[in-house]
Amino acid sequence: MKVVTQSPAIPVKPQTAEPKSRVFVWIKRIALWLIIGIVTLAAVGATWQAIATQMDKRAYPPPGQMIDVGGYSLHLNCAGQNADGQPTVILEPGLGATSSAWAWIQPEVAKTTRVCAYDRAGMGWSDPSPAPRDAQHIATELHTLLQNAQIPGPYVLVGWSYGGLYVRAYANQYHDEVAGLVLLDSSSPEQCTSTPGGQAQCASFAKIYSIAPALARLGIMRVMGLLQPASGLPAPQSEELLASFSATKDWDAQSAEFLASLATNTQALNSESLGAIPLFVLTATEHGTPADLEQLWQGWQTGFTALSTNSVQRIVNGATHGSLIFNSTDAKVSAEAVLQIVEAARTGEPLK
Secondary structure, eight states: OOOOOOOOOOOOOOSSHHHHHHHHHHHHHHHHHHHHHHHHHHHHHHHHHHHHHHHHHHHSOOSSEEEESSSSEEEEEEESOOOTTOOEEEEEOOTTOOGGGGTTHHHHHHTTSOEEEEOOTTSTTOOOOSSOOSHHHHHHHHHHHHHHTTOOSOEEEEEETTHHHHHHHHHHHSGGGEEEEEEESOOOTTTTTSSHHHHHHHHHHHHHHHHHHHHHHTTHHHHHHHTSOOOSOOTTHHHHHHHHHHOHHHHHHHHHHHHTHHHHHHHHHTOOOOTTOOEEEEEEEEOSOOHHHHHHHHHHHHHHGGGOSSEEEEEEEEEETTHHHHSHHHHHHHHHHHHHHHHHHHHOOOOO
16 A cells, blocks of 8 residues: 655745845936935035135135115116216127126227226116016116216117117117117027027927026036136136126026016017117127028118118128127127217218
8 A cells, every 4th residue: 555645835935026025126216316416516516616606716716896776776887977978888688698708899999088898687786676687677686886986978888698688778768868789699579589499499498598597506506607607708707707697696596587588578569769869789690590591680780770770781701799899809899899889979960
C-alpha cells in the first residue's frame, strides 16, 4: 500500500503589489525633492535679488535731483545753460531705459543749451507712481516734475523709441509749452494693430511682461542682465543701466507701461496736429526684421512728418534702433538733430 503524502501549501505573494508600491513611493519622494528644490532656489534667488539691489543702490547714487511730484519723487538730471533764447531740451527714453541711456547725447547738447534727462516713475532712481502708466498720466507727471523743479519752458522734447509716444502726448496736452519735437526712431501707435503679425507679437510681449515682475523678484532678470552684450555707453552709465535692468521696481514699471500700451496708442492716434512746431524725424534702417516689416516701419517713420507742417526727416543708413542712442557715432547724428530743432525754435526759421 502506497502512502501518498501531501506537501504543505506555500503561500505565494502577488507579483505586482510590491513593485507598484515602490514606484509610488519613489514618485512621491521625487516630487517632494523637486518641490523642496524649487522652493529653495526661489528663496535663494529672492534673497540674492534683495541683497544685490541694496548693493546697487549704494554703488550708484542718483547723479541728479530727486523732485517731489506729489507724495513721491522723480529723478531729474540737467546739464548746460540756456543762452540767447535757447529752449530747454527734455529727453524721454524708450521702454525700459533710464536717464543713463543719454550718456552720449546729453553732453553734446549741453554744449549749446540746457538739457534735462529724467526717469519715469518706477524707473532708474525714480519712485513708483500710484497713477496708471499710460501716456497721458506720464505726460502729466513730467509736467509736474518740470514745474516743481522750476524749469520753465519752452521745451524741445526728444523721444526715443517708445518715448516718442510720450512726447507726443505731452505736446498734445501742453501745446503752448513745446517749442520743438525730435522723434528718434519712434515707436508707432499702430504697431500692435496694423497687421496680424504685429498683433501676435504684442500679445506675446504682453504675456512676457505679465510674468517679468515675478521673475525679477527671484533674481532671474538679474541673471539675464549678466548675459546681455555691452550697451556701448561709457562707464558708469553702462553699469547704471544694467543695475536698472536688474531692479524689481523697474520691471514693475516697465511691465505696467507696456500693459497700458492700448491706452497709450489710442491717445497718440487721437492727438491733435502739432501745427507748425518744428519736428525732426530721425530714422534707422536696420531693425533685424523681415523686409515687409521693415518697409512698414519706414512707412510709419515717413508718416510722422505729417504731424507738423514744419518737419524734416533724416534716414541714417546702417543705424540700428539702439545705435542712435548707444553708439557714440550714431548718437552724434541724434544730437545734431536735436540741436537743429533747438536752433529752429530759437530763430523761428522754417526747417530745411
